[in-house]
Amino acid sequence: MNIVALGAAFIWAMISIYTILGGIDFGSSFWRWYFSRRKNWEAEEVAHSFVSPTWELVNSFLVLIPVAIVGLFPGAAYAYGSILLIPASMVLGLLILRGAYWQFGYASEQKRGPIIWVVGLTGLILPGLFATILGLSQGGYVSRGTQGAYVLPLAKFLFSPQVLVFLAFGILMALYLSALFLAQYAKQAGSLETFAAFRRSAQWVGPLSAVSGILAIVSSMHGQLDMSHRLVTWWPILGLSFVMFLVGYAGLFRPVGMTKVRMSLWATVIQLVLAQIAYGCAHYPYVLYPYLTFSDAASNHSMFVTTLVIFVAGFALLAPGFYLFRSLFIKDVQSVVSQTASRGTVTPKRG
């Protein structure tokens, strides 16, 4: 593997991690909203207690991706930077609203209602918007104007059926993953009823997420990278990914007491990673089809290597901190759930 491919793999790895962490984070805030509407307070509280301390860390992974791209592939940062002004600003607007509302939730109990729905709604849309960038990268939307500048006709992009499929895929994937995660989380905290509620959610979102994923892969437009054919080369990975989905989904249908939801969750994570590997390989060497390849976009050798070293060293240094955090946090959720349980399921304060 040459170094450019290593860098590209690294970026995809970052995107994978963010897909999973972000999917769980965004999806959980949607589930919190959903269950607060159905007055299932314990489920709402489980979703809440997961997102509270983690969203800042998850957000820093989001910042990590553009910074890594600028360090490894400044040409790609330039290309996407010049076309994404409006879409990226929309995403930022939603992120700002979401983060701010979250934070202000600490200040006031009475204003819970609006906070839950703003955070829930933005949490629903954001993963979808992120997913549309994949469609963009396959080409067919961007053209080059005079003097070589990249141009993106926004209306064509936003209303294309393919982009809508990607949007749906991003949303459903996040919902499925987070429902699985919260089910496992509730189980860890020893709350069977809440576990069953999340499991039910996962049961109905699962197939939708799979179908939208397949549609996103096969959908193709004129002038685009022909993903469905390029993916054929990588069929073993793709096939394994599909098997993993089936394993994870089947795991949800055992009687409540014995469901191995941890297994379902991990199978689904592996499914997503495998699918992304296949997708990334089929997409390689293009960053932005047909204009830009990874090697055209790459930085000079020393910045390239330094960037990779910094990221590896950074994660290694912080690992003990993450470990301490995780162990504190699991204890925290157990106490949160037992408190909610002892308060009874419906407290008047939140009516």
Next chain:
Amino acid sequence: MNHVEMARALFGITLGYHIVYATIGVGIPLLIFIAEIVAARTKQQVYQVFAVRMVRILLLLVGVGIVTGTTVAVMLSVLWPTFMRVVGQVINVPFEMEIFAFMLESLFLAIYVYGGKRLSVKTRILSALFMSIGSTASAVLITDVNSFMNTPTGVTWVNGSPTQIDLLRAFFNPAFPTELAHVVVSAYMAVAFVMSAVAAKNLLKRDQTSEERAYHRQTLSLTMAVGGVTSVLTAFIGDLSGKFLAKFQPEKLAAAEGLFHTTRNAPLVIGGIASAATQSVVGGIHVPDLLSWLATERLDGKVLGLDHFPQNTWPPLFVHLLFDTMVGIGSFCIAVAVTYWVYRFRAKTLDVPGWLLRVIFVTGFLAMIGIEAGWCFAEFARQPWIIYGVMTVSQAVTPSASVGILFVGFVSLYGVLLIATIWALKRYFRNHPLSEYQVTYTTHVVKHEKEGNLA
């Protein structure tokens, strides 16, 4: 406004907004760390309560700091794509390290908050220390990119493209030491004064119980100690920054001081309006020889004036006022801190007269304005360059034409956020008054004197 000006305005407002949250994010962890140590040393719970309440402020503000910071990071790429292409090849290392510094901060903030009483005193102090190291490092690293923009070393430019890149020399560029030290110390200082303003405001209220007054008096004492030390340091390092400018960015210094003609025995002009028509500063107080002394440490030292440079690379002349605002506020803060301590030692009491409390209250706002004025000065006075001497702002701007709509959108969003932040802070502290904490406040005056010194 044309396209470039729109982009500059949008970016400038975003940063100007972010910096308020970011500065507080740098300053509060230090205060928490100090409060934890003082609490452990003196065994007084007041400082513990102070730490807890500041963590709450931090939690509320960090969220907004993060989203606006994320906005800045993304806007760098979408508003200045050409600039980022160069940055990506030469000075991306600090941006990369900053993320880990930030993770360090938020990790230990989370540990500190969620660990709560389960943590031992030592772990709490350590968490606060790591939190503070993380946020300070994050400010240092990001500012390093800015100092590279001021003094782009470690690279040879061929037609505006970077070649022969030396990452280390880019990282440790000549502006690095002074700029970073000044930014960090001024952030500590500003936040200390903001917190003392909060204490002063509460002491001015008539309906406070004696416990509440005791709490605020002690926090005032602590923050005034921190503010006093850091304000002197800020001025000292600011002076070094001036000497740095004289050497590396002389037209920036010339614009800061409104010096049009290269001279020996250059006077320092305080205030007044730099006018291109008369080639001089209209109004203002002239102090003979002082500028030469400040820039070169010799009364007859030669200081380059604007006439030394082609007029199309002059910074805008109003930066003179921004500079004077910053320096004026810095000097005023020192004066306030000195007055406070002189009064405390003379009067041998923790009680501070009402007029001084009012002044301290105002100083809190001034300190933040000082930060804004300083940054705006540093940024405006780099014009027309985005990277000094290498790339101009208009070369770097995005070709996208829709900046105008975004400008309106973002400015309204920031407006809403600002109001919401203030609302949330007020709300929180109304719902959580001091009496919520079961603390025994010592009201004995002599005992406080000792702590005042300790703090």
